[in-house]
Amino acid sequence: GAGVSQSPSNKVTEKGKDVELRCDPISGHTALYWYRQSLGQGLEFLIYFQGNSAPDKSGLPSDRFSAERTGGSVSTLTIQRTQQEDSAVYLCASSWEGVGYTFGSGTRLTVV
């Protein structure tokens, strides 16, 4: 597609529920990244995919967080048993190797 698409744009969930966030990268982009941005803060790296494999999962804050990427394209970030501290904007980005980084508009997650 023309840009990086993320869905949903907003998600309100109850504490303890699981959520899935979706990222559709730019067609042909080999690398995909997930970041988390809390209110007024910088971007915290979560995970990076090269193709379908994730060589760097170092930023995932706990085992409640997982992500997968299928067909070298769409990625899903899953948060299990959500907590209030998981409330943030989750940003996805994609690039062709190390160039052309493009960000999606994010998913705003609110855990109540």
Place this chain on the structure above:
Amino acid sequence: AQKITQTQPGMFVQEKEAVTLDCTYDTSDPSYGLFWYKQPSSGEMIFLIYQGSYDQQNATEGRYSLNFQKARKSANLVISASQLGDSAMYFCAMREGHSSYKLIFGSGTRLLVRP
């Protein structure tokens, strides 16, 4: 240790004046890339400028220029002739080496342009 440090949480600048946003970085890899992004209140991340570690000249893109001082490990963003629309958060980021393409971001600087 912080890889990217932005020491100015907030900055003011008068419209039409120039402003410098500071960024220092920490890496032992000789090959790296430095990026600046703008994030307006709408939340989108807008790429501004890129500097490679082996680039001989400072990068420029329109009103944006990057003051790259390799020995000091600094990559300051200079915005010339500030406009009201420049009011936003600005993030410095680094990509290290060839083994990973991930970007590491600083904490950001909020710039407010006064009319």
